[in-house]
Amino acid sequence: MLPVGLPNFSPLIRPSFNSSCTDSKLAFSDTPSFTSQFYEAYTGVDKKVSALLRQIPWTHHLIILGQTKRPEEREFYLQLVAREKWSSRQLERQLKLALFERAVAQPPKVSAALRQAHPEAISALRDTYVLEFLGLPAGHSEADLHAGLLNRLREFLIELGRDFCFVGSEFPVQVGGRDFALDLLFFHRGLNCLVAIELEVGRFEPEYLGKLTFYVEALDRDVRKSHENPPIGVLLCASKDDEVVEYALSRTASPTLIAEYQTQLPDKALLQAKLHEFWLAGGSEDNT
Structure with a gap:
């Protein structure tokens, strides 16, 4: 059972899939563990982020949650997916290219x-x-x-x-x-x-x-x-x-x-290290 008091994202979390769907990622997305991960990531978000969540295809949510760590990084990619209308392949490319780390650092x-x-x-x-x-x-x-x-x-x-x-x-x-x-x-x-x-x-x-x-x-x-x-x-x-x-x-x-x-x-590990140094030095996190 999901924790009491969390925002109602049920329409987002449990989309209707064709029963013949065999995509392992989509199948995984309907499990309680992923549902809990989604709620944990987006509980308490402001109205701007909440609105973005409803604009993003479900496969994009899977990719973003699976490959990002910080709330501001998730919001960065949510905003860009909504603005740029990236396909899932294009989103994965930008994650691989460390676009968030480059944009901030x-x-x-x-x-x-x-x-x-x-x-x-x-x-x-x-x-x-x-x-x-x-x-x-x-x-x-x-x-x-x-x-x-x-x-x-x-x-x-x-x-x-x-x-x-x-x-x-x-x-x-x-x-x-x-x-x-x-x-x-x-x-x-x-x-x-x-x-x-x-x-x-x-x-x-x-x-x-x-x-x-x-x-x-x-x-x-x-x-x-x-x-x-x-x-x-x-x-x-x-x-x-x-x-x-x-x-x-x-x-x-x-x-x-x-x-x-x-x-x-680019070397994503190097960029992540530079970003860490940037934040330790007091750099702004609001560069999205």
Whole structure:
């Protein structure tokens, strides 16, 4: 029997399954032990989390409860599943990629202008994007990266986030009678703005920011429509030094982000250790 006084999650906990269902995970979910685990995890949650619980497919609950440890980690993934509409496979991928640990311990490196123009963009952008699905070799070129992203555009859009819409590749920009080409151009529906992405297969260098700023300004003056918010620029590099990035962004007046891409799965144990150190040092836990 379930403990007295717990919130009524019965409709969630005991969905009706076809009697012929043989999925071991679903079968396990209907056992008293899992029911108790669900109640223990979500007893006393606030209304926001309670509402999320009713939006999430049952298989996603199984995955989240089975692979998370902290309440804020569970809420983080509940929010993202509801927002991004991930499939169970996509959710398992993000858990494997330690998205929660990365989001908390490695927040996105953005300019003050971006924070001011798009304060909500912090939750829509990331410090690191994992592109293991491209299968790129260690010595890949920018052309390899660019072509790979176009060939696997669906996976790249999922990694970027649900509100990103592809606009074009090598998007033409004309300034002063000269022709330029922006690597990738997207539109973010939630932010209602264009997002320019420039690719660099090496380490971030401060001079790269000038080129990105130029493209963002050109988009703002010549491409942006009157009902849209100012565009954002994202520089996607193979690696970066956070101190160099901080210096480079400190005086720029352009809404920009310096991010890193990885072609291999991150070391989740290392990220969990960094997160533990972050919290011991007094870091905020509210970074979802």
